[in-house]
Amino acid sequence: MFIFNADSLDLYGWDSIYTHDILIQRYDFNYEMLDKFEGADENHGDWIEVIAFPPTKRMGEMIKMWPPYGTYDENGHRIKK
Secondary structure: OEEOOHHHHHHHOHHHHHHOOOOOEEEEOOHHHHHHHEEEOOOOOOEEEOOOOOOOHHHHHHOEEEOOOOOEOOOOOEOOO
8 A cells, every 4th residue: 555645746746656656655465464453433333443643552563664663753744763
């Protein structure tokens, strides 16, 4: 799964986003991994799969991602090191 900025898509277009790999986050997971992310939907009581950006700590422990977990703060801003 690729996460990219909608403004970048508007500015550069899909071909440039794809060709130049302009993305914010990449998650590498398979269907079996999605089962581990089920959570209760408070509004309906149903079970839903949750993939978030910025990634949660749980995602950081379970999914391979680039850039690695810890690159962004809780608001999705890149942490300067």
